[in-house]
Amino acid sequence: MVQEVPILACKGVTKQFGSLKAINALDFTVGRGEVLGIGGPNGAGKTTLFDVLSGLSPITAGQVLLQGTDITGAAPDRICQQGLARTFQLNAAFDSLTLRENVQVAARFGRQATLMPGLMLKQDVRDIAEAALEFVGLSPRAHLVAGSAPVIDRKLLMIASALATDPEILLMDEPVGGLTHGETDVIMDCVRRLKTRGITVILIEHVMRFLVGLSDRVIILHHGEKIFEGSPGGLIEDSKVVDVYLGAGASARLRDQLVTVGP
Numbered sequence: 001m002v003q004e005v006p007i008l009a010c011k012g013v014t015k016q017f018g019s020l021k022a023i024n025a026l027d028f029t030v031g032r033g034e035v036l037g038i039g040g041p042n043g044a045g046k047t048t049l050f051d052v053l054s055g056l057s058p059i060t061a062g063q064v065l066l067q068g069t070d071i072t073g074a075a076p077d078r079i080c081q082q083g084l085a086r087t088f089q090l091n092a093a094f095d096s097l098t099l100r101e102n103v104q105v106a107a108r109f110g111r112q113a114t115l116m117p118g119l120m121l122k123q124d125v126r127d128i129a130e131a132a133l134e135f136v137g138l139s140p141r142a143h144l145v146a147g148s149a150p151v152i153d154r155k156l157l158m159i160a161s162a163l164a165t166d167p168e169i170l171l172m173d174e175p176v177g178g179l180t181h182g183e184t185d186v187i188m189d190c191v192r193r194l195k196t197r198g199i200t201v202i203l204i205e206h207v208m209r210f211l212v213g214l215s216d217r218v219i220i221l222h223h224g225e226k227i228f229e230g231s232p233g234g235l236i237e238d239s240k241v242v243d244v245y246l247g248a249g250a251s252a253r254l255r256d257q258l259v260t261v262g263p
Helices: 046-053 076-080 099-109 123-136 151-163 181-196 208-214 230-238 239-261
Strands: 008-017 018-031 037-040 061-066 085-086 168-171 200-204 217-222 225-230
Touching: 008 046, 008 181, 018 061, 018 168, 037 046, 046 085, 046 168, 046 200, 076 168, 085 151, 099 123, 099 151, 099 217, 123 151, 123 181, 123 239, 151 168, 168 208, 181 200, 181 208, 200 208, 208 230, 217 230, 217 239, 225 230, 225 239
Parallel strands: 037 200, 037 217, 085 168, 168 200
Antiparallel strands: 008 018, 008 061, 217 225
């Protein structure tokens, strides 16, 4: 029986800043269609890991394979065009453009390299952008200027822009940070629908309701190293995770949430 190649594989991934190893010899794989949650205290190396995977920060050592292809050291635009997109912890957008124009930029440049981009958008690019806006529910507000849009719309804009690049895998960095309970539910629904489309999702989040409610598997990082990998239900049983990340109070609340969402 032929074993399926993981959509993403990290082998000994290390990122060093001077003498500090923000990521230290990290190994993990992600299966196609999986939702992998990554948690850990501030400074654990979570966003640094995303920066390395997406090519924004050069790797110090190790190897990253995307659909079996070595992307170690590749430029961010090439990685995106090979099927890996991401959102950011801070709201990243062209603030002077409308929501629609932002997504059109992603649809135009995120799918394939081009030497002569031209001055006009082709109809297929416009159609791709409109479909992405519709998916996240931004179509009625697509004419708004991004810089004046509310936080929830800017979060949805990043998802729409990523979706317009036709990703196989999407990295989401704290997608519900700063959102209300109801707004968090909107993003949760969006992630579930991404999964039904066959898109693999890796998400970083401190909001445990979001993390355990969506993740098939969870990795917890601490000082750049993996201290836990397993099902969300295993978090509260791991003494090291409780000691360095959850604490007794958060662990009890998480237990209640797991009862609600199931294993």
